Amino acid sequence: MANPDTPGSIQLTNEWLDLYAASGIAVGTQVLVNTRGKHSCFLAESAAEPAISDGVEVYPTRQAIVDEGSPGLWGRAAHNNPYTVVVLQIDKNP
DSSP, X not given: OBOTTSTTEEEOOSSOEEHHHHHTOOXXXXXXXXXXXXXXXXXXXXXXXXXXXXXXXXXXTOEEEEOTTOSOEEEEESTTOTTOEEEEEEOSOO
16 A cells, blocks of 8 residues: 555555555566665565565665566565555666
8 A cells, every 4th residue: 555645655564565566666667665664574576476485574774676677576564563664766776
């Protein structure tokens, strides 16, 4: 679910969410992903929904870069935290 107050902000749950679809950014676009607040998330690059055990944990103080040509980008909250929000931005400096 996108937050209209912050462009690109998406609240995550414990289920995988297609981040390209949720953000309105075209699949395969190079993006930067940041978590807002103090909660980490899991990200996975895949055309189809990944298995629950897939993905890489992204911590709040880190930024993930998803390269151009990614087949899809999925996110879910880490550690059953319902307050996880990520921000997707198009990387203008690929």
